[in-house]
Amino acid sequence: MDILQDHLARTRASGGVFARSVVQPPWGLRLPGTIQLSLHTVVQGRAWIWLDDPRAAMEVVPGDLCLIRGGPEHHVAHTPDPAACQPHEEFLRRHPSDERSDDRAATVFLCGAYRFAGDVGRSLIDALPPTLLLHAAAHDPLHDVIGFLSRELGAPAAGHQTVLDRLLDVLLVMAMRAAYDQSPTAPRWYRAGGDPRLGPALHAIHAQAEHPWTVPELASLSGMSRPAFARNFERSLGQAPMQYLTDWRMTLARDHLRGEELTLDQIARRTGYTSPNAFAAAFRRHHGVPPGHWRQEELSSDPSRR
Template sequence: MDVLQDHLVRARASGGVFARSTAEPPWGLHLPGTIPLTVHAVVQGRMWLWFDDPSEAIELAPGDVALVRGGQDHFAAHRPGAACVPHEVFQARHADDAPVHGASVFLCGAYTLSGDVGRGLLEALPPVLSLSAAADDPLHAVIALLSAELTAPAPGRQTVLDRLLDVLLVLAIRACFQNGDHAPRWYTAAADPRLGPALGALHADAAHPWTVPELAGISGLSRAAFARIFQLALGRSPMRYLTEWRMTLARDHLRTGDLTLAQIGARTGYASPYAFATAFRRHHGVPPGQWRRGSR
């Protein structure tokens, strides 16, 4: 089990909006903080990104990618501090701009990630993450394919865009976790050969009645050594981690309403609806049915 893949699948990450823009200076774009995750990729020219203070703007060159987490409005422009307008006004102003010398050509997309699993992934990212891809980096190839698909629409375009958006998001998050200080504990632990096998097994089958000795055996460690290393790496005991992961999955199922309480309990390792309701109440202070009504 690839633990990052498990998080991405459960977060149901999807790119709802994506556009290729060409803009001759002066230009500026104002994007709201209500977008959970925005991706910017520069094809030609330069782009500057900032939040409240233009003096802290980040410059993006051709081939660079930036992920911007929701929460704060952010601005993109040909220079820091330029006047910025909402997306609809920007599109109308620059609809006829051609990709001549001096113009900026960039891709802009908006992602949604669902539930607590998606929220956890977003919270692991910095407010803005910029990635400068080397010439042989797969990110370059994905950006080129996205740009080509948006330039010359063809049958099946949305399917192609959806798949490329998935690839772009995974590559960017993976690069963030591998190269930065923002990797969540579970990502680092999954790469540890002493913990990875057990963590992968736990994520592959959260409903299994796991025990510490069984997980330790999967990792080839003694019970005491496994429990100690797990606690140090993830900040909680194996059973506490398992319970929290089960509750995370349960909350996401409760939000979507796709399963009954009995089905949720069975999928998260509880032998009966009563056992599930008792565990959920102990963890959240309210029974699952009440929590579901409140979340809606």
Template sequence: MDLLYDHLVRARATGAVFARTVAEPPWGLRLGGSIQLAVHTVVRGRGWLWLDTPGSAVELSPGTVTLVRGGPDHCIGHEPGADCLEPEEFRARHARPGPGDNPQATVFLCGAYQFSGEVGSGLLDALPQVMTLSAAIDDPLRDVVTLLSRELVRTEPAQQIVLDRLLDLLLVLAIRSDFRRSATAPRWYRASADPRLGAALQAMHENAAHPWTVPELAAISGLSRAAFARAFRAALGQAPMQYLTEWRMTLARDHLRAGDLSLAQIADAVGYGSPFAFAAAFRRHHGDPPGAWRQRERADADTRTLATHPDP
């Protein structure tokens, strides 16, 4: 297991929507900021993507993949500033099952990804608001886009499974490419490639319940305690035990939100000897005991749901 894999699995990323569209100019589509991560790629022709801020337009062309984090709405169209329709109206106006005969038409793919919990939010926060990646001829990204386009041309058995897996590949390749070249990639990602720290980080992520100590982690890394502590703080900006506590609390918050485990089971899963020890640590970290924190989060989630989907 590597740390990026661990974050993606814990985030439980799922492909919610994917569509292939043929649009003849003039055209424009507005997509809401509630989409946690949107994926766009042009198969044929050209398009533009922009936010509601000046100078934000980026060109979409074959061989590139653009990811947009949730938050502000974003638009794609035949030219920057084009009049944009909401998705339902857009689909009704540009419903074409075939490839389209107009050489001016743009063929593009749109996907929407949903992440779960604190780990997913942290992964998204590490990405820029808009990220465009260019795929070279021998880049796997280009192969995935080609396969997606072919799969969306016609309806086949088990098609949704194929689309979800291809979208998984597209997302992982895009995130991996960005993190590899970005100076703002998460510290845990950069540190995981450090031969002095990678094994210790992996051990903490694989088994957060283990009663780790700095000497034990240093031994895994093949360093003295002092050398390991210095290298860890320099790379991650915090002491090893502080990082471990933060990771345990992140996992605990996800379990509390999901409601999949009792407090005793959460305590055991994140390395505390009893529910009382876990509750005390959680309260020190968050100001509230875990039960009260979970009730407040559920109430906030219900409020957000009502705001997004009010009764007719």
């Protein structure tokens, strides 16, 4: 059980946009903070990326990958100058696509955007730093994926969109893995999942949330005594095992409720409760309202469903 893969699958993570730009200075692009996760890389030349303070701009050179978490606007430009940055629509009008340009003085850069659904998706995004610059050495697989993306965008052929979607998926997983490895804000489950003492129990919880797990059973999976397991689990995850299990079940329940595809009885069974009443009681203890009421409020507040 790969917990990161499980989270990405549950969030229905999907690439929204990936574009290749070939531009001559002066140029600059301003992107909205509504993009949940942006990915930027330079194929030729160099670019500067920053949020609200150009003095903190990061220089991006070929092979680098920059991740930007949603929130404030961010800027990509030939120099750290906010005055040079235009909204996306104006940027496209002023810099029409010239994907086959062979001008060595031009800057060639790629911009991607990713969307994540539900609370599982939000937890992945929230665990990332606001900005992260990854440097890929020539032998790094990340470097190879970036080069492949650039070639595909520059010379599209049959099946072009499918290739881009798959490459963006690969880039996303490699980037998030590198980000979590480097970041002190990485999710606790990411680090604990690789711990041979806790990994088996943690993987079991995520793989089978519907199973009626007990602390002795989870301790047995990890090859520890019950007290030692409980102590190590709480130290690493910040919660007792049963509280972690309940929180994970409630996270899954919220995402199922938003989806509308499952009945309350089906959600109860998928999240480890013996009946809709038992599920409703647990949900109400956790959220203060019954699941049906929570679902109605959530759906009515979502403008995309109107």
